[in-house]
Amino acid sequence: MKTRSMVPAIMPGWKVQVAPVAVEGIKTGDIVVFYRDKLICHRLIKRLREKGGGFLFLEKGDANLVSEKLNDEDILGKVVEVRDGTGKVIKAGHWKKCNLRNLMFIFIYSKLVMIKRLFSKIYYLMQR
16 A cells, blocks of 8 residues: 555555456455556445446545445456565454554545644635
8 A cells, every 4th residue: 555545444555366256256354456547455344336247335534535436357356365565464354354543544534634624724814
């Protein structure tokens, strides 16, 4: 991972192992890798509907504020293993489920980002 979009489940610098998966084997909560101008690793948060033999999902990075639609044919694989910067395997319970601790972290982190942006705008306006 190069970005912070999946913090705290997957930290920047950690490595993910991805395995190909049939779309029928993908469920809400799975972390998948897909291509959208670059490789992206995000969690599927909802299966929206079946479309002409395929599926449409809603995906979101755990630390992101917004979600986006994802076609099943864009999914390259499912994350099956995560290793930290030292190569140690991270227990699946840490990164597979978005538990209450993760949700609280995401909520607090997003509020801190919003406060930082607000103060930056106030500071900019005061400088004028």
